Amino acid sequence: MSVGERIREDHRKELQELTQRKELGKKRLGQLQSELWIARADLPEIQLDLEKLQREYDELEEDYVKKNKLIREMDDKRDEKLLAIQREFDVFKKDQEDKFDRQVKIIGDEYDEKAAKMLREKQEEFEKREGDYKKVGKQLRSQLEQIGTDFQDRIRLLRRQHQLRLDNEKLEVEKRTREAEDLIRRVGVETEVLNGELKEKLRGVEVGNKRFEALSGEFRELEEKAEKFENEAGSLRKNLDETRAELGEKIKEMESMKRRCEWFRKEVGRYEGCIKEEEVTRRRIHEKLQELKGNIRVFCRVKPVVMEEGVNSMKDEKSQISTNNLTGNGVSDFPSASSSLSFRCDNFASYPQHIKIIEPLDHRRKSSIGLISPRTLDFSFDMVFDQHSTNSEIFEEISQLVQSSLDGHNVCIFAYGQTGSGKTYTMSNKDDGMIPRSVKLIFERIEEVRQIGWKYEVTGQFLEIYGDNINDLMADSYLNNLDRNKAEIKHIDGKTIVTNITRIVLKSPSQVSEILLRVNGNRMTASTRMNDRSSRSHCVLIINLIGRNERTGQAVNGTLNLIDLAGSERISQSQVTGIRLRETRSINRSLSSLGDVIMSLKNRSQHVPYRNSKLTYLLQYSLGGGSSKTLMFVNVSSNVEHFNETINSLRFAEKVNGAGYIQEDPRK
C-alpha cells in the first residue's frame, strides 16, 4: 500500500470514528433533552411546594416574633407595675406607721399626764377637804356634846337645887304654917315673896330651855353643813369615777389602734407574699423565654469601613489598631463603594437572621470564555446586626442574659473575629460597650430588687489568657509579672476558682469604668512594648453575683463572663513567622477548642473536650453547666480586603451555630 493510500485509509477510519461519536453525542443529546423536559414538567410543582413552605415558614416566624414581643412587653409592664405597687405601698405603710406611732404617743402621753395630774389634784383636794370637814365636824360635835352635857348638868343641878329649896321651903312653910297659924298674914306675904322668887327661877329654867333649843338649831345647821360636805365629796368621787371611765375609753381606743396596727402588719405580710409570688413568676417566665431562645446563641455584627481602611492594607490597619484608643470611633460615610463588601441582611423576622455577601471582583474565578458570575454566600445566625447598628441596639438584645446571671445562671458572652473586626469596640467601648452597659444594668437591677428584700454581693476578676499563661489584669504589678504563670484554675463543688488573681468587690458602674480604663491602659502598654500583644490574648472579665433575699430566704449564685477573644487570623492569610507564628497557632488551637466545646454541647455529646485549652477549662461551668447560657458575637469587617477572613469567621460561627449551609450561585 502506497503512502497516499495509507493516509486516506487513516482519514477514512478517523471519519468513521467521528461519525460514530457524533451519533453517540446525538443520542446523549436526545436523552438529556427528554430528561430536561421531564424536569421542566416537575419544576412548577416543586416551585409551588417551595412557595408554600416559604409562606408557612414566614407565618411561623411572624407568630414567634409577635409572641416574643408580647412576652417582653408583658415582662416590662409587670416589672413596672410591681415596682410602682411596691413603692406606693412602702410610702403608704411608712406614712401610716409614722402617723400611728405619733398619734399613739401624743394621746398616750397627754392622757397619762392629764389623768395623773387630775387624779393627784382631786385626791389632794378631796383629802384636804375631807380632813378639814372631819376636823370641823369633830370640833363642832365635841363642842355640841360639851354644850349639851354642860346644859343638861346645869339644868339637872338647877332642878335639883330648886327642888331641894322648894322641898325645904315647903317644909318650912308647913312647919311655920303649922307652928304659926296666927302668923298667916306674915307668912302669906313671905310665901308670896317666895312664889315670886320661884317664878323668877322658873323663868330662868325657860331661858335655859330656849338656849338649849338654840344650841340644838346650831347643831342641826352643823349637821346640814356636814351633809353638804358629804354631798360635795360624793360629787368629787363621781368626777373621779367619770375621769376613770374616760381613761378606760381612751385605753379601749388605744387597744383598737393596736388592733389596726396588727391588721396593717398582716397586710404588709400579705403584700410581701404577693410580691414574692410575682418575683417567682417573673423568674419562671424569664427562664422559659431564655429556653425558647436557646441556651447557645450566635449573633453576627458587621463593622463599617472606618476612614483609614479605605486606603490602608490589612497590615497597615493592624499597626494602626495597636495604637488606637479602645474607645476611638472613626466611622466614615460608609460603605465606601471602592472598599466595602456588598452585604445584604435579610429580614425574615423583626430583625435580620441572614447575611448575604457577594463575592468581590478580584476573587472570582475565570474560565476560557471570561469571568464567572459572582457567588452569593449566605449565612444564617440567631441575629445579624449590619454596619448601621449601634452598641445600644445590640445591648437591648443581650440584656436578658445579664438578668439571667442575676437570677443565678452562669452566663458567657464573648466576641470572636479577626483582628480589627470590632470585638473590643463591641465589648468594651466606653459607656455603651457590652461590659459597661452590663455592669450598669446589674447595679440598676440590684437597686430595684433591694426594695423586695434582695441583697447582692458583686465581685470581679479581670484576667488575660496569653498562650498557656493567665495574667492578672487588675494587679498593680501586671507588666512586671507578665506570663509568670502564677494563676491556677480549680473546679470545686461545681464552681470555678482562679487562684492568685485579684478579686475585688464591685460597688458601682463608675468604679468598673475606672478599672476598665486601667486594664486597657495596661494592655496598651504591653502591646506597644511587645508588638500588638493585646490582639493575641483573650481578655476575660468574671463577675460573680451572690444574692440573698432576707425576707423569703431565697439565695442565688450566678456568674457573668464577658470575653474579648484574641484575633482569629489564618496563618496562611497573616503570613507570619517565628514568635508570631507560634502565637497564631496557639490562638487558633484555643479558638477551635472553644468551637469544639460549643458544638459538643449543642450536639449533646457524651464527652465535652473542656480540657483541650485553658480558655474552655476556665469557662467549663459557664459554657456547659446545668444552668448556663452562652452568646457568641462573630465580628466581621465589611472591608473588601478582608473578604477571606470575613468568610472564614462566618463559616466558623455558622458551624458553631450548628445550622449552617453555604448556598453557591446556581449559574456558577
Ligand SMILES: Nc1ncnc2c1ncn2[C@@H]1O[C@H](COP(=O)(O)OP(=O)(O)OP(=O)(O)O)[C@@H](O)[C@H]1O
Ligand atoms: N461598629 C463600629 N463602628 C465604628 N467603629 C468601629 C466599629 N467597630 C470597630 N470600630 C473601630 O475599628 C477599630 C478596630 O476595632 P477593635 O479594636 O474593636 O477591633 P478588635 O477586633 O478588638 O481588634 P483586636 O483583635 O486587635 O483587639 C477601632 O478603631 C474601633 O473604634
